[in-house]
Amino acid sequence: MHYPCNCLKEVIKLRKQDKNEREKRESLLDLYMRDGHGIAGAGEGGVMQAG
Structure with a gap:
């Protein structure tokens, strides 16, 4: 199985x-991801949306 280099790092x-x-x-990090506040551009679950 191959993993991306950035993930291994x-x-x-x-x-x-x-x-x-x-x-x-x-x-x-888990708290911030669940809350989503204070994260500019955060979508559902605090995940950043490309844009």
Whole structure:
């Protein structure tokens, strides 16, 4: 199976982070994605829309 290079780089970057710090960042990101407020151009689920 082949993965895009940018995805592999992101995984490596996340694995290098401290586990507690990574979990804190992930929970904040999840909160922002569910809320969608404060994200310019956010569509359903906080996903950015091309435009």
